Amino acid sequence: MPESLSGFGLGGAKGRYVSLCALYLFIYYGFGAFAPLITQYYESIHLTGTQIGLISAVAPIVSIVAQPMWGMICDRYQIRKTVLILTLIITGLVGLLFTGVSSFVYVFLLYILLSFFQSAVVPISDSLALGYANGHGIQFGDIRLWGAIGFALAAFITGLLVEQWGPHVLFYSFCLAFLIAILFLRKVPEEVTEASRFRVSMLAGIRNLARIPRFALFLISSFCMMGSVNANNIWFSLFYQDIGGTIAGIGLAFLLFAGSEAPFMKLAGYIVRRWGLELTLLLSAIFCTMRWFWYSSAPSTTAVIAMFFVQGISVGFYLATAAQFVRENTPASLQVTALAIFFSVGGGLGSMFCNLVAGxxxxxxxxxxxxxxxxxxxxxxxxxxxxxxxxxxxxxxPDEEVQASQ
Structure with a gap:
């Protein structure tokens, strides 16, 4: 069978690019089915705000340890696709176990298990996408925007299903999306450069990354920025209902919010080429700050929906450029590790802190x-x-900066 007709009818360079976009679509469809509506499940089993905060902080705590571990395994043995397939399968199946529990203790323990395997998904998929984009002259944001589309569709569709059938529906959607993602992952190329074949120990890799000032400063910023953004995914549904919204409205809000990220991710590529990564990241953080302060003033649900594009500017710009900043400011031999540490600090420590305080x-x-x-x-x-x-x-x-500091 010709390559152009193999697999899903996706062959050659174009087929690999489409498969990579589809991988992002379904991975983030799973996230979109889970994160925006998980609070409805917590409310249905009568958890308190403090308990919700503790459970939401579990994933970040686990990722602090797990993400660097997954990154080092991938960098050392060059088995990114194998690890990603394994973690997608286990994460999806663990998600189904939530349908059979209703107490704080069991939910807490299941979340620890789910978080351990899920923590590998984003840094490894980003590493694969960044490697492909770098090797084919493509902006990473052009691939990542399909994740925003998947997240938006899932939040809206799952919101309607939850309102009709109850919160357990979100776990089935979560698992199914991850399993479908694996089918497309098979067609995604694993770009391996000579530099990425270097062997480094975990501690040596972390020490080398810590010697890069721009990377260290970016980790501090990601703690604040990603912490609040990820925590918002947990607490927004309660906020929206607090100002008079409905569960279906939550799904519509996330559809518009996450959907707005895609065009702004595309726009981010133009801004990066014209004004650079740093300015794009600054604009993202400024708009995000303004958005949170505005939400604290109790705007109407109509106003929140009408200003949906603010998420595109703040979160869309950030997601399209943050991983690229990490890649361009760390040695090639440590890029999966660097991405894992970045997500551990921002999505890990930052989210843990913000969720605990929010609860x-x-x-x-x-x-x-x-x-x-x-x-x-x-x-x-x-x-x-x-x-x-x-x-x-x-x-x-980055390699010269590490060498100069030694």
């Missing part, structure tokens, strides 16, 4: 006060980005 704020004050906190923490994250853009650290080769 306490909900029980002690109000849902609106959560967004005041998000605004403050994100504003703090602007400072290291300003230091990267206007500070004394000139951008040299």
């Amino acid at each position: 306490w704020i909900k029980d002690s004050f109000s849902v609106l006060a959560i967004y005041l906190f998000f605004g403050i923490i994100t504003a703090i994250g602007i400072i290291p980005l300003l230091m990267i853009k206007f500070g004394r650290w000139k951008q040299i080769s």
Whole structure:
């Protein structure tokens, strides 16, 4: 059978690109079915705000350990696709187990297990996509935007299903999306450069990355920025209902929010080429800060929906450029590890901190006060980005920067 007709009818360079986009579509469809609506499941089994905060903090805590481990395994043995297939299967199946539990203890333990395997999915898929984009002259944002589309569709469709059939539907959608993603992963190429064949120990790799000032500052910013963005996925449904919205409205909101990310990810490529990664990241953080402060003022649901594009500017710009910044500012031999550490600090430590504080704020004050906190923490994250853009650290080769510090 000719290559152009093999697999899903996707062959050659075009087929591999389409498969990579489809991989992102279904991975993030799974995330979109889970994250925006998981709070409805928590509410259905009568968990408190503090318990929700503790469970939401589990994934970040686990990822702090697990993501660097997965990254080092992939960098050392060059088995990214194998690890990604394994973790997609196990994560999806563990998700189904939530349908059989209803107590805080069992949910907490299942979330630890799910988080351990799920923590490998984003950094490994981003590493595959970045390698392909770099080797074929494609902007990473052009691939990543399909994740935004998948997330948007899942939040809307699953929101309607949850309203009709109950919150357990989200776990079936989550598992099915991950299993479908594996079918397309088979056609995704694994770009391996000579530099990425170097063998490094875990501790040596982390020490080398810590010697790069621009990367270290970016980790501080990601703690604040990604922490609040990821926590918003958990707390938005309660916020939206608090200001008068419905469950179906939550799905519509996420459809518009996540859907707006795709065109802005495309626009991010133009802005990066014209003004650079640093300015694009700064714009993202500034708009994100303004958004959280505005939410804390209790706007109407109509206004929140009407201003849906603010998520595209803030989150879309960030998602399209953050991984690219990590890739361009770390040695080639440590890029899966660098991405894993980046997600561990931002999606891990940052999300853990924001979710724990948000849970306490909900029980002690109000849902609106959560967004005041998000605004403050994100504003703090602007400072290291300003230091990267206007500070004394000139951008040299990451490998040269590591060698110079030794």
